[in-house]
Amino acid sequence: MDEGKPSGPKPKWWSRPATGPAPLAPEPAPAPVADGPSAPVADVLAPGAGGPAPAADTPAPVADGPAPTVPEVPGPRTPGAARPLHEPDEYGTPPYGGPGPWAPAPPVQHPATTPAHGTPVPGGYAGHGARATAPGTPWQHYDPWAADSPQQPLVRTCPGTPGVLPAGSRPSGRRGSLLVGAVLLALVAGAIGGGVGAYVERNGGLTTVHLPQADGVPAGRAPDSVAGIAASALPGVVTLHVSGSEESGTGTGFVLDGQGHILTNNHVVAPAGQSGDITVTFSGGESASAEVVGTDSGYDLAVVKVSGVSGLRPLALGNSDNVEVGDPVVAIGAPYDLSNTVTSGIISAKQRPITAGGEEAGSTDVSYVDALQTDAPINPGNSGGPLLDAQAQVIGINSAIRAADTGSSGTGAQAGSIGLGFAIPINQGKRVAEELINTGKATHPVIGVTLDMEYLGDGAKVNTGGEGGSAAVTEGGPGDLAGIRPGDVITAVDGVRVHNGEELIVKIRAHRPGDRLVLKLTRGGKELSMTLTLGSVTGT
Numbered sequence: 001m002d003e004g005k006p007s008g009p010k011p012k013w014w015s016r017p018a019t020g021p022a023p024l025a026p027e028p029a030p031a032p033v034a035d036g037p038s039a040p041v042a043d044v045l046a047p048g049a050g051g052p053a054p055a056a057d058t059p060a061p062v063a064d065g066p067a068p069t070v071p072e073v074p075g076p077r078t079p080g081a082a083r084p085l086h087e088p089d090e091y092g093t094p095p096y097g098g099p100g101p102w103a104p105a106p107p108v109q110h111p112a113t114t115p116a117h118g119t120p121v122p123g124g125y126a127g128h129g130a131r132a133t134a135p136g137t138p139w140q141h142y143d144p145w146a147a148d149s150p151q152q153p154l155v156r157t158c159p160g161t162p163g164v165l166p167a168g169s170r171p172s173g174r175r176g177s178l179l180v181g182a183v184l185l186a187l188v189a190g191a192i193g194g195g196v197g198a199y200v201e202r203n204g205g206l207t208t209v210h211l212p213q214a215d216g217v218p219a220g221r222a223p224d225s226v227a228g229i230a231a232s233a234l235p236g237v238v239t240l241h242v243s244g245s246e247e248s249g250t251g252t253g254f255v256l257d258g259q260g261h262i263l264t265n266n267h268v269v270a271p272a273g274q275s276g277d278i279t280v281t282f283s284g285g286e287s288a289s290a291e292v293v294g295t296d297s298g299y300d301l302a303v304v305k306v307s308g309v310s311g312l313r314p315l316a317l318g319n320s321d322n323v324e325v326g327d328p329v330v331a332i333g334a335p336y337d338l339s340n341t342v343t344s345g346i347i348s349a350k351q352r353p354i355t356a357g358g359e360e361a362g363s364t365d366v367s368y369v370d371a372l373q374t375d376a377p378i379n380p381g382n383s384g385g386p387l388l389d390a391q392a393q394v395i396g397i398n399s400a401i402r403a404a405d406t407g408s409s410g411t412g413a414q415a416g417s418i419g420l421g422f423a424i425p426i427n428q429g430k431r432v433a434e435e436l437i438n439t440g441k442a443t444h445p446v447i448g449v450t451l452d453m454e455y456l457g458d459g460a461k462v463n464t465g466g467e468g469g470s471a472a473v474t475e476g477g478p479g480d481l482a483g484i485r486p487g488d489v490i491t492a493v494d495g496v497r498v499h500n501g502e503e504l505i506v507k508i509r510a511h512r513p514g515d516r517l518v519l520k521l522t523r524g525g526k527e528l529s530m531t532l533t534l535g536s537v538t539g540t
Helices: 173-203 226-236 266-272 426-439 478-482 501-509
Strands: 237-243 248-255 261-264 277-282 287-296 301-306 328-333 341-356 367-374 386-388 394-401 421-425 443-446 489-493 516-523 526-533 535-538
Touching: 226 237, 226 248, 226 328, 226 341, 226 386, 237 261, 237 266, 248 266, 261 426, 266 277, 266 287, 266 301, 277 301, 287 426, 301 426, 328 394, 341 394, 341 421, 341 501, 367 394, 367 501, 394 426, 421 426, 443 501, 478 526, 489 501
Parallel strands: none
Antiparallel strands: 237 248, 237 277, 248 261, 261 301, 277 287, 287 301, 328 341, 328 386, 341 367, 367 421, 386 394, 394 421, 443 535, 489 516, 516 526
């Protein structure tokens, strides 16, 4: 609507006072033309307000009728100068003072860079003479004093179509399609990325990783290797679980024949007593009950038998007399109930005289063994297991260890191996096992004398008197027939030195009854030598 306002062209409120002569009376004249390119008289028409906006390079139309007169402003006047639109600012506020009754306040502009010539700018940008841009649109640089500022408004154009973007119009269908496509693409990419990430997390990568590995080796092992010996012997080794009325224990044994006879230590089966239970477990996991065939505490050996078991694998027995120090050996057993445990080492000594058992006062289970010493690890539970040579033949029965801690403390802890293990030579074990199987008892070789076990000198001293007033040398016995007298000190057996009574017993029991021995002894400061034939006595 007109609202009583002048309909002619609006004067430029930012114009500076012009210089030069001016007519005293107004005359009809074309619409004012600003310096530089042509500019429209009024703002760019909005859509539907009278037609499309003129092109940027089209001259502005001239308004019909006389140009409007400029109202007179009271105040001084310079002759020949055009009258200014405003009164001078008495405060000198640049560029022209505060807003007056005829000029609006200058728009607030954001200090953004003016686009380069010909670059489309966002909608809502106002050129000279336009109002402030709408909220939400970027502000552009504004310089009201620029002499070469273009007088035509900058407009936003659509690609390929010059002109003004209609106010309130929405993005074209193409732009909306692009937006929807971008959203769909982001969703698909996110789904694919999530799947790939999950696969990488679970499988360690997009490709399968193959680590280098050595080529396969033949399944078999050399028969004389530790693995070969173990594979050959394990089927003939068993684990014994023994329980009695007062105690129980675990030990090892090995099969002697196809009839089910198994050799082990006496101290392994001793907890069963007369009515306990003995269970034999084979290397394959099969179990069977066993009964005691015979025991001998002096040799610490026992034989048990299983019945109704087929497919038994007896171990081959070697010759312990042929063993040399340094020979490789393999021990198999169940240390601390860990069945089928294989360890290896060497023979570290031969004919090592040891005594075992007899922990309780007055006990008669003391064993005397002329043992094979080995550094193959042996622990509680290995007792009764085989000690094998390089041909997988049994050369000893693992029976005792020497430990740094004997395990005799109040806690009842068992001692572990320190590399000092002892095995009964198989030659001795074979003889005792045969006697136990055939008669249920084993015989012990004897020389028919009693010894002074408290003698502190070097050698084994014959007592001067027997127990209960009996003779120290049995009349008609092997010693009496060889010429031994009470008080003699025996120093060697078959050329091997003995240092005490226990060592003499060990050396004698290493032989069979009827074997002939050469003894050296001292009597009254003189050294004597004599030959003796061993007698026998039934053991317990």
